[in-house]
Amino acid sequence: MENTKIEFEIAPELIRQEIATTLKSTPASLAEMMAHLSNSQGKNIRGYLAALTAADQAQMVGTSAIKAAAAIEILHLASLVHDDIIDEADTRRGKPSLHAKYGKKNAVIAGDYLFCLCFSLISEAYSQGTSVEYIDRISDFSKAMSALCLGEIHQSKHNFDFDLTLKNYLKIIGGKTASLFALSMYSGARAGGLDHQSAKVYGRIGSYFGIIFQLIDDCLDYEGEAGVAQKPVGKDLREGIITLPLIYALKRDPQIKEAFAIGIPDETIFDQMILKVKALGGVDHTKALAYKYYMKTAKLISGLEDPFKKLELNKMLDRIYDRKM
Amino acid sequence: MENTKIEFEIAPELIRQEIATTLKSTPASLAEMMAHLSNSQGKNIRGYLAALTAADQAQMVGTSAIKAAAAIEILHLASLVHDDIIDEADTRRGKPSLHAKYGKKNAVIAGDYLFCLCFSLISEAYSQGTSVEYIDRISDFSKAMSALCLGEIHQSKHNFDFDLTLKNYLKIIGGKTASLFALSMYSGARAGGLDHQSAKVYGRIGSYFGIIFQLIDDCLDYEGEAGVAQKPVGKDLREGIITLPLIYALKRDPQIKEAFAIGIPDETIFDQMILKVKALGGVDHTKALAYKYYMKTAKLISGLEDPFKKLELNKMLDRIYDRKM
Numbered sequence: 022m023e024n025t026k027i028e029f030e031i032a033p034e035l036i037r038q039e040i041a042t043t044l045k046s047t048p049a050s051l052a053e054m055m056a057h058l059s060n061s062q063g064k065n066i067r068g069y070l071a072a073l074t075a076a077d078q079a080q081m082v083g084t085s086a087i088k089a090a091a092a093i094e095i096l097h098l099a100s101l102v103h104d105d106i107i108d109e110a111d112t113r114r115g116k117p118s119l120h121a122k123y124g125k126k127n128a129v130i131a132g133d134y135l136f137c138l139c140f141s142l143i144s145e146a147y148s149q150g151t152s153v154e155y156i157d158r159i160s161d162f163s164k165a166m167s168a169l170c171l172g173e174i175h176q177s178k179h180n181f182d183f184d185l186t187l188k189n190y191l192k193i194i195g196g197k198t199a200s201l202f203a204l205s206m207y208s209g210a211r212a213g214g215l216d217h218q219s220a221k222v223y224g225r226i227g228s229y230f231g232i233i234f235q236l237i238d239d240c241l242d243y244e245g246e247a248g249v250a251q252k253p254v255g256k257d258l259r260e261g262i263i264t265l266p267l268i269y270a271l272k273r274d275p276q277i278k279e280a281f282a283i284g285i286p287d288e289t290i291f292d293q294m295i296l297k298v299k300a301l302g303g304v305d306h307t308k309a310l311a312y313k314y315y316m317k318t319a320k321l322i323s324g325l326e327d328p329f330k331k332l333e334l335n336k337m338l339d340r341i342y343d344r345k346m
Numbered sequence: 347m348e349n350t351k352i353e354f355e356i357a358p359e360l361i362r363q364e365i366a367t368t369l370k371s372t373p374a375s376l377a378e379m380m381a382h383l384s385n386s387q388g389k390n391i392r393g394y395l396a397a398l399t400a401a402d403q404a405q406m407v408g409t410s411a412i413k414a415a416a417a418i419e420i421l422h423l424a425s426l427v428h429d430d431i432i433d434e435a436d437t438r439r440g441k442p443s444l445h446a447k448y449g450k451k452n453a454v455i456a457g458d459y460l461f462c463l464c465f466s467l468i469s470e471a472y473s474q475g476t477s478v479e480y481i482d483r484i485s486d487f488s489k490a491m492s493a494l495c496l497g498e499i500h501q502s503k504h505n506f507d508f509d510l511t512l513k514n515y516l517k518i519i520g521g522k523t524a525s526l527f528a529l530s531m532y533s534g535a536r537a538g539g540l541d542h543q544s545a546k547v548y549g550r551i552g553s554y555f556g557i558i559f560q561l562i563d564d565c566l567d568y569e570g571e572a573g574v575a576q577k578p579v580g581k582d583l584r585e586g587i588i589t590l591p592l593i594y595a596l597k598r599d600p601q602i603k604e605a606f607a608i609g610i611p612d613e614t615i616f617d618q619m620i621l622k623v624k625a626l627g628g629v630d631h632t633k634a635l636a637y638k639y640y641m642k643t644a645k646l647i648s649g650l651e652d653p654f655k656k657l658e659l660n661k662m663l664d665r666i667y668d669r670k671m
Contacts, residue, residue: 048496050496050499050500050503051495051496051499099458100458103454103455103458106450106454107450107451107454107455124502125431125432126432126502127499127502129428129431129432129454130428130432130495130498130499130502131495131499132458133424133425133428133457133461133491133495134492134495134496134499136458136461136491137488137489137491137492137495138492140465140484140487140488141485141488141489141492143484144481144484144485144488147481148478148481153473155480155481156469156472156473156480159465159468159469159484160466160469162465163462163465163466163469164462164466166458166461166462167459167462167463167466170376170455170456170458170459170462171373171375171376171459173455174375174376174452174455174456174459175375177449177451177452177455178375
């Protein structure tokens, strides 16, 4: 495809359309599932970051970067579909999850199919570049996806592990969430013409964005208000996913894990634990760590040259840090 | 990587090593699962066909074709891992399936990780070529993987559908089995230097190999002897997978589906149905169709120029057609 330039302003809408077109251009047997996913698109933050980072100083961005941004969102979507199967989550983005609506079998296959769509889109996106560039981009995508899988495996290994350390927790979220954010900004920067070394700074900012995103997510699991949060409060804990609010609370009062001593406790105990974790300062402590990453990220952003990117990245930083759902 | 040439004779062993090395070079958290898969490698027929097709007239094959062959086997492995989750199969190649041994969660992720490994291997394999060649090969892999997913989705849609037609059955096996065989031989031929048009003949031979492979597989499900077949007899039927032996038997005696009229029947009924399908000639009829494809394939092979490939492909044709397990 030809890599024409468009105004960055319309990039988010074009990414949304590219995703919808890709999902809807599937054969009949998968069309219904893909339409379901297309109709519940998220905020496409990862794709937005990829396109923003690829923009030039005149705030113009190549159509190939739009395709690559859509590919990242579709990779994200693939991981969500499989994630929901793994976590047995019934809802996603306020709608029934794919496996809840179409069954596990179909959802496993649909996730695999989304991986194919992602690689097809990258092929289209980078078809104008040199062989070396192209291989590098494919390799970036495989590596990010590998890191994501490793994060998930780690999380699964530490299911209901009340001795999970901060270090291992950070390793988990570094894989399952930060790797895709890092990919977005690193590959965006490369698509925008930066060399590996310069693009790495963007990759690091992306990685921090991902960590903040996940830290806030983990707080919301303990304090989100029903109806506002798009997932039920306490979902992680019920599934045995140990996150920082709990890790911190356990440090202050190791007794709270006793509730699990004779197996999975009942609903009332879960509700009590959620209150205890909050009362012990687990959520506040997690937010404090998120703030540290906020400051580190802001510092990196301030070192960038392009004023437009600085402005937009700062906005995104606030948006990720302050989000309530 | 440099594309040095090696003797085709040692290709199968090199493919096996390449797969083992790739699987074993994974981080600790996945290492046990990958070692389990590595220790139960199959016959690597698809990889063998890819390397054979890539060989030159002096029976030498490039190391990049070996990597590509390993990538195809790893793609196949990824699909098997997810397949076993979907079909709830407890064994694979005579050993516990991955999800049976490590749980569904881990198996879903391990399958995804195998997809990553596959794309990493292709990146290495084709890194010497031009950008266009490389994109074409990635695109071939995505397309084959998409076709595979579509075949699986079709199969899932027609679960326990006793009205499944021959046409739709062939569509299912064309996707779930023939697409990877076709990829092996088409991409092997391209790696060997053939243009699209000439490589297509190899792709078609591959596709027929896949169809014959699946037809024989479906016969074995009805007649395999316990202890010889590596999967239990009647497994497909018990899972609601409708295959040609049953389709044909249903044509001759539509009554046999009555056993399912009030839900899933008990084990004795299954055993009786398997005997009935055989008695009604379902297996013989399926073998007759496999023979038709055998003849079509033999004709295509006879039209090839390289005497070594002709010889080896004919051997493989016999091996696939005559296999007892």
